[in-house]
Amino acid sequence: MKNIFYIFKRELGSYFTSPVAYVILTVFLVLSGWFFYNILAGFIQYTLQMDQQAAYYGVQSGVNVNMMMIRQQFHNMAIIAVFMIPMITMRLIAEEKKTGTLELLMTSPITPIQWILGKYFAGFILYTAMITLAFVPIFLLFLFGNPEFWPVISGYIGLLFLGGAFLSCGLLISSFTENQIIAAAVSFFIFLLLWVIDWISSSLSYTWSSVIKYLAIVSHFDDFSKGIIDSKSVIFFLSFIIFGIFLTYRSIDSVRWRM
Template sequence: MRNIWIICNKELRSYFTSPVAYLLLTMFAIIFGFFFWNSVGYFDRMSLQSQMRGQSFPMSVNEYVIRPLLSNISVIGLFFIPMMSMRLFAEEKRTGTIELLATSPIRDLEVIVGKWLAAVMLYAVLLLFTAANFAFLFKYGNPDWRPLAIGYLGLLLQAGGLLAVGTFISTLTKNQIIAGAGTFAACLMLWVLEWVAGYETAPWAKVLAYCSVITHYESFGKGVLDSKDAIYYVSLIFLGLFLSSRSLESLRWRS
């Protein structure tokens, strides 16, 4: 545990002592701010109209603002995740610092988990920025906080899975760009896999659709904690980290 924390701490520092973290956070804040502004503006107009039509119940902020915004975050996240994970091992391999880690009394898995955890934490900081936007909804409205909390949990799990895949891809190359592009492709594929379910009902299509990260987010987005979906994300995390450790191990036997 101590070793994991040492590595995690070092990674977080290197995110935040280089422009990487600030750049990602700023871009994300701007993009999400725009989504939020649009979403709230639209909600404002719609609820005004519904009031004029004399509907008795006000529109739900949870349903019309929070839920779509959460799935927006999950999609924007797909673009940001490769940028967070591409550095993790590719850079160490390029500069040779991997030799320091590999010859220190610390297990490969501790290095991997430490690095992955740092990336997840950076993503969590990203989510904090979105929380600043949501805070306004609580100031001027009265949404339910529980679906939002579950939505955040889902986002963290989803990012955890994708970052684990990204970590694995980063162990495969010395080149950050290749790691980033590969992770982006993987994220995109995992996102669009569910499309096959739209026209095909054969078992293989169901399997493919099951593998898609987006389908498993639906329940979280609605504020429902479904163990089936949580298990999917946790398995993805384990798979990614396991493959990373195999990849590091094979590096020693091949190199």
């Protein structure tokens, strides 16, 4: 347990002593802020129209902030995360391989699973910080409107699960190579594929299309953004994360044999 913490601390420290963390955070926040601003502008225009129509017909106007703004913003944040997570995970193991520090970790009295977890948590905390900061504008909505609170929380949890799954997948890919560019490119390819994989489902047989639909990460995330915490989706994300970490462990273990 202590060993996990030492690795975690070093890893998180190296995100912040290098410009990596600042660049990732800035890019994410600027992009998600840009999307948020545009959704807000569209929303205001739409409400004004609705108000006019309501006044004309003499009825009460009602626009759902959660459905029209917050849910869309969650999807935008998830898409930006697909772009940013490869940058968080690409260095995690590939860099250790390149600089030879893997040799230090492998010959120190800690088990591979301990340092893999330490690294995973460091990436996860950076990701959490990124998501949490991007929630500030959403919480500002509470000052000026009356969105429902719990769907916001469930969306937040959904984003954490989604990121957690991508992080474990990215960690695995980082363990296959010593080249960070390759790790990032392959991770990005796989994340995007997982995102759009269900587009093909309509042309497949029922069995295959249900398998593909289950794999499509976006459908599981959708529930969370609507305010539903479905145990099926929770189990999907948790097993995805655990499976990714397990495969990373096997991949690292096999270095001893393959090299």
